[in-house]
Amino acid sequence: MLNIDSVEKGLVIDHIKAGKAMEIYHYLNLDKMDCSVAIIKNAKSKKYGKKDIIKVENNLDMDFKVLGFIDPNITINIIDNSVIIDKINLELPHEVENVVKCKNPRCISSIEQEIVHKFRLADKEKEIYRCVYCDTAYDKK
Amino acid sequence: MLKGKSLIEPMDLTLAELDEILKLADEIIQDPAAYADRCKGKVLATLFYEPSTRTRLSFESAMLRLGGSVMGFSSAESSSAAKGESVADTIRTVACYADIAAMRHPKEGAPMVAAMYANIPVINAGDGGHQHPTQTLTDLLTIKTLKGKLNNFTIGLCGDLKFGRTVHSLIKALSRYENIKFVLISPDELRVPDYIREEILMKNGIEFMEVERLENVIGQLDVLYMTRVQKERFFNEADYVRLKDSYIVDNKKMSNAKNDMILMHPLPRVNEISVEVDSDPRAAYFTQAKCGMFVRMALIMKLLGVE
DSSP, rough: OOOOOOOOOEEEEEEEETTOHHHHHHHGGGGGOOOOEEEEEEEEEETEEEEEOOOEEEEEOOOOOHHHOOOOOEEEEEEETTTEEEEEEEOOOOOSSSSOOOOTTTTTTGGGTTOEEEEEEEEETTTTEETTTTTTEEOOO | OOOOOOSGGGSSHHHHHHHHHHHHHHHHHOOOGGGGGTTTTTEEEEESSSSOSSHHHHHHHHHHTTOOOOEESSSGGGGGGGGGGGGGHHHHHHTTOOOOEEESSBBBHHHHHHHHSSSSEEEEETTTTBBBBHHHHHHHHHHHHSSHHHSEEEEEEOOOTOOOOOHHHHHHHHHSSSSSSEEEOOOGGGOOOIIIIIIIIIITTOEEEESOOGGGGGGSSSEEEEEEOOGGGGGOHHHHHHHHHGGOBOOOHEEEEETTEEEEOOOOOSSBGGGGGGGSSBOHHHHHHHHHHHHHHHHHHHHHTOO
């Protein structure tokens, strides 16, 4: 088992679907932050077989809503003094803005300058989001 | 209250608001002269980024018959869009000159963007293959005028149900009325999109059936709504040859339809309704075109808050 220092203050993003860690790294703009970040890929998981984990030190100021859009099964542990002080279970957000872009070439968002790329939850059970402008479903796969 | 609102998709309207518009349209039909100067001094901008005959002319005719004036453009080439101007900038400029705007745009969602930036009501006059709410209002007014109700009937929608935006909007709008049964008639490759079937029909427990041939079901219908099936939409020539005649209404097929069925079509038609059917009293498509003007008159009055 790979050993990575535990986080003293920060957060641990757990139960990430194996292979999705880098996607989340970019969604959360972690590449632009100067805090320590550890990415663990293909860790053993009782629930999923294998999973990814991201550990972030000294930074709690993030838009977790976005993570619910990417994968609502992700859990977030807030760490202080090396102990978990809070656990956040994510849910599907009603709306997401400027996270992903509509892939429909006929959508106004493909040409309009400075438009807010917005998706709204259309079907909670099937986790279907639709572009607010053209109703095209966003394929999360 | 509809005053100041925009109409981007049919579901923007509550059932009460929809009924309010249809009721006013009916009153205008009864006495058009009484409404001849209700919009005097008001200006409608028709912003048509792609060509249209019926929709643009019916909007212009509607405003002129209300005593108002009309300005605008009828192609993107004759507007600042040709110079690369955004929809947001165009509408904010137009809003300085007009009291209300109708917009047709090839990009889906463009009228919604316009409505977000405008301080005047914006009416979606068709955005790509997406929505065409005033066609839906037209269709509802036609059914209400000719059948006397918007509930308890069986409607057949026939032709290209996959790409036909008028069909999608009409299904959504009718799904809110009681006891409407849908018969969806199309070749397999042109069936309604999954989201219409799953998120509208199945989710709301609405009775519907999907069939391939019109001649097998025409006798069950109270309303038949035809749309055009283009040859290039078929995956193969063999299917096209096998099915093409099934999507053409002629006197022979009409002889098996109910005596009080109404035959609708958003127009323009090509060959999906034979000219011989035009003289059949059940042919409603030109009445439909007229209803389009009256319902736009009612809509303009309501959105402007004109009494």
